[in-house]
Amino acid sequence: MRKLIVLAVVLFTAIIASQISSCNSSTSDSKAGDTGDSVKKVVARGEYLANYVSGCIDCHSKRDFTKFSGPVVAGTEGSGGFIFDEKLGLPGALYAKNITPDKETGIGNWTDEEVLRALTHGINKKGDTLFPLMPYPNFNRIAKEDLLSIIAYIRTLKPVKNIIPDRRLMIPIGMAYPAGILQPSIDGNVRPPETDKVKYGEYLTRMGDCGTCHSPLTEHGPDRSRLFAGGYRFDLGTFKVVSANISPDSATGIGSWTEDQFIAKFRNNSADANVNRNPGAENSIMPWTLFGKMKDDDLKAIYAYLRSVKPHNNKIEKYPK
Numbered sequence: 175m176r177k178l179i180v181l182a183v184v185l186f187t188a189i190i191a192s193q194i195s196s197c198n199s200s201t202s203d204s205k206a207g208d209t210g211d212s213v214k215k216v217v218a219r220g221e222y223l224a225n226y227v228s229g230c231i232d233c234h235s236k237r238d239f240t241k242f243s244g245p246v247v248a249g250t251e252g253s254g255g256f257i258f259d260e261k262l263g264l265p266g267a268l269y270a271k272n273i274t275p276d277k278e279t280g281i282g283n284w285t286d287e288e289v290l291r292a293l294t295h296g297i298n299k300k301g302d303t304l305f306p307l308m309p310y311p312n313f314n315r316i317a318k319e320d321l322l323s324i325i326a327y328i329r330t331l332k333p334v335k336n337i338i339p340d341r342r343l344m345i346p347i348g349m350a351y352p353a354g355i356l357q358p359s360i361d362g363n364v365r366p367p368e369t370d371k372v373k374y375g376e377y378l379t380r381m382g383d384c385g386t387c388h389s390p391l392t393e394h395g396p397d398r399s400r401l402f403a404g405g406y407r408f409d410l411g412t413f414k415v416v417s418a419n420i421s422p423d424s425a426t427g428i429g430s431w432t433e434d435q436f437i438a439k440f441r442n443n444s445a446d447a448n449v450n451r452n453p454g455a456e457n458s459i460m461p462w463t464l465f466g467k468m469k470d471d472d473l474k475a476i477y478a479y480l481r482s483v484k485p486h487n488n489k490i491e492k493y494p495k
């Protein structure tokens with residue numbers, strides 16, 4: 175058991191670290207355009223990012239796994255609910271918190287700075303350290319303007335009164351805190367220009383936390399050199415699923431996929447007809463209903479980035495018998 179715990183901790187810090195390492199230098203871009211943005215535009219950007227790119231709404235809402243890929247239950251957006259526990263390889267049980275503007279049970283009384291600190295450094299308003307399953311090591315590398323737009327948007331969610339239980343961890347949180355990879359200040363973070371597809375794709379991939387689910391957990395911990403090789407097993411009770419190899423290996427990954435096929439996968443898997451059918455045991459934890467609504471250009475950028483990473487030959491059986 176202890177071994178599993180250590181593995182899980184290493185997983186969430188090592189993978190994130192390896193995803194970060196290659197992404198520091200990008201040129202400054204559209205600052206001038208952004209300063210003139212209206213509040214509406216900022217909230218619209220935040221709505222897009224929080225729902226379809228960065229997974230806030232995915233993790234922080236109730237999901238209905240009687241349908242394919244567990245679409246978010248309407249009315250629960252941001253109110254918490256998803257439980258991450260031992261069945262997902264975690265050292266205990268973590269509860270995605272209520273991040274609606276409810277003053278008592280949500281973040282209604284938090285300042286922007288307080289939310290920002292939770293998002294980028296994993297310290298909440300009370301001063302408690304968050305477990306890095308909440309992807310603050312990733313958000314620590316995201317441009318402040320994007321994070322502020324997300325915060326502006328979550329403040330527009332319907333306030334929901336919902337008390338979330340305290341987490342139950344089997345390790346001291348200090349053991350999991352990835353202090354070494356967090357930048358003290360995020361002021362220098364820039365959003366790469368969208369014309370630089372690979373860099374922008376890497377930025378979106380980091381926001382979407384694709385690397386955490388899509389990397390293998392081996393007996394000796396996560397294989398840092400095998401980012402995107404797939405192989406993470408999820409047990410959600412009613413079904414089990416293994417993450418796919420999305421590295422550019424032609425035989426076992428997405429190396430032979432065209433850009434059109436890549437986009438079609440997201441569109442098909444998020445289409446109502448597909449989501450509403452009974453998936454039985456062939457379900458997925460991948461939030462297709464959300465990621466499937468990413469803009470064409472953003473999926474193209476992610477595709478371009480995934481083509482540029484190291485290919486890994488790793489055959490995955492998504493639904494092992």
Ligand code: HEC
Pocket residue numbers: 224228229230231232233234258268269270271272273281289292293298299303304305306307308309313324328341383
């Ligand atoms: C992979 C799932 C996941 C994603 C994606 C995610 N969160 Fe979280 N978040 C969590 C979990 C789990 C916790 C609680 C961690 C703990 O208890 O240690 C949390 C905690 C928080 C907290 C602290 C709340 C409190 O009361 O302490 C805030 C604020 C927050 N998340 C906002 C966000 C926002 C905004 C986004 C998107 C930019 C986001 N989260 C994305 C899982 C996630």
Ligand code: HEC
Pocket residue numbers: 378379382383384385387388408415416417418419420428439457458459460461465476492
């Ligand atoms: C919560 C975990 C999780 C996250 C986050 C996640 N995925 Fe997945 N993904 C999976 C699982 C599990 C599968 C295999 C089952 C399926 O096809 O849905 C999968 C399948 C896929 C596939 C299909 C590959 C194939 O061979 O059919 C693609 C493409 C993909 N993911 C891309 C991404 C990208 C890009 C991101 C980030 C924007 C991402 N995933 C984020 C868990 C995740």
